[in-house]
Amino acid sequence: MQFGIFTVGDVSRDPVTGRTPTEHERIKAMAEIAIKAEEAGFDVFATGEHHNPPFVPSSPTTLLGYIAARTERIILSTSTTLITTNDPVKIAEDYAMLQHLAGGRVDLMMGRGNTGPVYPWFGKDIRQGIELAVENYALLRRLWREDVVDWKGNFRTPLQSFTSTPRPLDDIPPFVWHGSIRSPEIAEQAAYYGDGFFANNIFWPKDHFQKLIGLYRRRYAHYGHGTAEQAIVGLGGQVFMRANSQDAISEYRPYFDHSPLMGGGPSLEQYMEQTPLSVGSPQQIIEKTLTFREYFGDYQRQLFNIDGAGLPHKVVLEQLDILGEQVLPVLRAEFAKNRPAEVPDAPTHASLLAARDAAQPAGQNDENEREAV
Amino acid sequence: METQELTISVVSAGLGQPSSTRLLADRLAGAARRQLEASGVQVRIEVVELRELARDIADNLVTGFPGPALAEAVKAVTSADAVIAVTPIFNASYSGLFKSFFDLIENTELIGKPVLIAATGGTARHSLALEHAVRPLFAYLRAVVVPSAVYAATDDFGAQGLDDRIERAAGELVNLLIRRAAAPVRAPATEEAELVPFAQQLAALEIQ
Numbered sequence: 001m002q003f004g005i006f007t008v009g010d011v012s013r014d015p016v017t018g019r020t021p022t023e024h025e026r027i028k029a030m031a032e033i034a035i036k037a038e039e040a041g042f043d044v045f046a047t048g049e050h051h052n053p054p055f056v057p058s059s060p061t062t063l064l065g066y067i068a069a070r071t072e073r074i075i076l077s078t079s080t081t082l083i084t085t086n087d088p089v090k091i092a093e094d095y096a097m098l099q100h101l102a103g104g105r106v107d108l109m110m111g112r113g114n115t116g117p118v119y120p121w122f123g124k125d126i127r128q129g130i131e132l133a134v135e136n137y138a139l140l141r142r143l144w145r146e147d148v149v150d151w152k153g154n155f156r157t158p159l160q161s162f163t164s165t166p167r168p169l170d171d172i173p174p175f176v177w178h179g180s181i182r183s184p185e186i187a188e189q190a191a192y193y194g195d196g197f198f199a200n201n202i203f204w205p206k207d208h209f210q211k212l213i214g215l216y217r218r219r220y221a222h223y224g225h226g227t228a229e230q231a232i233v234g235l236g237g238q239v240f241m242r243a244n245s246q247d248a249i250s251e252y253r254p255y256f257d258h259s260p261l262m263g264g265g266p267s268l269e270q271y272m273e274q275t276p277l278s279v280g281s282p283q284q285i286i287e288k289t290l291t292f293r294e295y296f297g298d299y300q301r302q303l304f305n306i307d308g309a310g311l312p313h314k315v316v317l318e319q320l321d322i323l324g325e326q327v328l329p330v331l332r333a334e335f336a337k338n339r340p341a342e343v344p345d346a347p348t349h350a351s352l353l354a355a356r357d358a359a360q361p362a363g364q365n366d367e368n369e370r371e372a373v
Numbered sequence: 374m375e376t377q378e379l380t381i382s383v384v385s386a387g388l389g390q391p392s393s394t395r396l397l398a399d400r401l402a403g404a405a406r407r408q409l410e411a412s413g414v415q416v417r418i419e420v421v422e423l424r425e426l427a428r429d430i431a432d433n434l435v436t437g438f439p440g441p442a443l444a445e446a447v448k449a450v451t452s453a454d455a456v457i458a459v460t461p462i463f464n465a466s467y468s469g470l471f472k473s474f475f476d477l478i479e480n481t482e483l484i485g486k487p488v489l490i491a492a493t494g495g496t497a498r499h500s501l502a503l504e505h506a507v508r509p510l511f512a513y514l515r516a517v518v519v520p521s522a523v524y525a526a527t528d529d530f531g532a533q534g535l536d537d538r539i540e541r542a543a544g545e546l547v548n549l550l551i552r553r554a555a556a557p558v559r560a561p562a563t564e565e566a567e568l569v570p571f572a573q574q575l576a577a578l579e580i581q
Contacts, residue, residue: 265435
């Protein structure tokens with residue numbers, strides 16, 4: 001089981017101090033959060049991709065490349081990479097490059113973004129959102145798996161004898177997750193390819209995500225990648241904690257009340273009852289996170305959202321300390337209990353490489369393999 | 374034919390206590406019940422008082438999901454065999470609370486549902502708001518709205534005529550319901566049944 005941090009990358013006013021960080025401060029803070037996450041014992045850091053204020057991470061591989069140079073172990077990922085508006089050729093190149101620099105510590109989560117206007121900014125049509133996600137990803141897969149690609153689709157200029165460089169590290173494409181908050185088509189896409197499926201599991205009640213994950217698991221089995229229980233599931237979650245739960249509630253309340261996504265409606269207490277948001281003592285965070293397994297089955301990746309909404313950077317770093325010292329060790333032990341042996345871990349570069357080598361007869365080299373394609 | 378029980382969901386957007394909107398809603402539901410029972414059909418009436426859900430409705434608009442009580446109310450309306458929807462007329466149209474509640478219902482959930490619309494207001498001069506505002510709302514939702522809409526001004530509650538209009542409109546709803554009850558029930562679609570298999574999505578793009 002992997003544990004990680006995912007950040008949206010918003011630059012928000014701190015409702016308590018009234019201060020808004022600069023973009024520069026926020027970008028440096030995001031990098032520092034990732035580096036600190038590795039120190040705290042996390043396995044994954046994922047950044048959002050956005051192309052409009054108040055968000056800063058428009059260039060995820062630049063950020064992740066910087067973090068790669070400053071870390072040694074943590075997997076660098078996205079939450080999400082816009083498969084609709086990015087050119088799949090550029091995604092193939094950028095993330096293969098990152099893979100080489102990060103020594104294979106890279107995977108990606110495909111998504112369609114959270115704002116309609118982004119489509120025309122990149123010359124795309126939102127009405128074709130699903131079709132773009134389907135076609136672009138089909139091309140991306142080929143660019144990573146075939147050295148020379150001829151291609152003709154609907155959304156970009158055709159490719160003739162095109163080679164995307166660099167080739168993926170060890171010819172192992174990065175593992176791909178597909179993130180969706182409401183589209184069964186995306187759960188179906190993830191299941192079809194045997195890719196991972198991620199439900200952000202924030203801002204909505206759990207039953208909403210249960211439907212999508214249930215569908216993904218059944219379709220994963222339908223396509224013959226394994227049993228429904230073996231499907232590769234990732235979940236988000238949003239947490240804030242202090243030693244004393246009342247302190248956590250009172251400190252977090254102004255951030256909740258002023259959050260553009262959560263504020264102005266139900267109280268913090270009601271919202272916690274109805275959604276996966278978890279604010280309280282480390283023990284309460286542990287208990288609530290452990291319920292995810294009851295609702296969604298044994299899963300592979302748990303990402304926490306701990307920043308944004310104007311929370312001071314210092315407080316976010318404290319959250320990482322508390323998570324690393326008091327929450328992660330317990331969660332790792334508890335999630336390991338009674339976990340069926342046939343439930344796999346999330347694929348990593350090392351595990352995919354080992355699986356490929358095990359499947360490939362000794363002595364067969366890559367060049368022969370390429371000739372055969 | 375076996376005795377069966379139908380469900381009518383009554384949505385009242387009245388705000389007062391007691392509320393003339395609720396009073397009208399109850400009279401419409403009562404008339405529908407009497408007529409159905411006279412035809413040998415049992416009916417269960419479930420009232421959704423929007424006043425009690427006002428906060429939940431506003432919360433849902435903000436958060437994008439319903440709290441438990443509101444989720445139950447929405448389910449009561451969408452799963453009922455028929456709906457009686459009654460709103461006060463404010464500023465020439467349905468009340469904001471009434472509209473906000475129906476804004477939270479998926480626009481496919483009321484397709485084909487028999488609906489009786491009714492409204493209350495201070496004077497008879499607002500009566501056509503039913504035809505110009507409430508009926509188009511349900512037409513958009515592709516509900517089957519019965520031809521007679523019932524408007525009750527304050528004066529109507531003491532005057533001749535309202536009873537007849539209630540009986541007539543309830544009768545139209547009952548006729549629809551009885552015909553529908555005889556029709557075979559379609560099984561609810563599963564998530565898989567609504568899904569386009571991926572290979573089909575891919576093939577439709579004709580990628581070369």
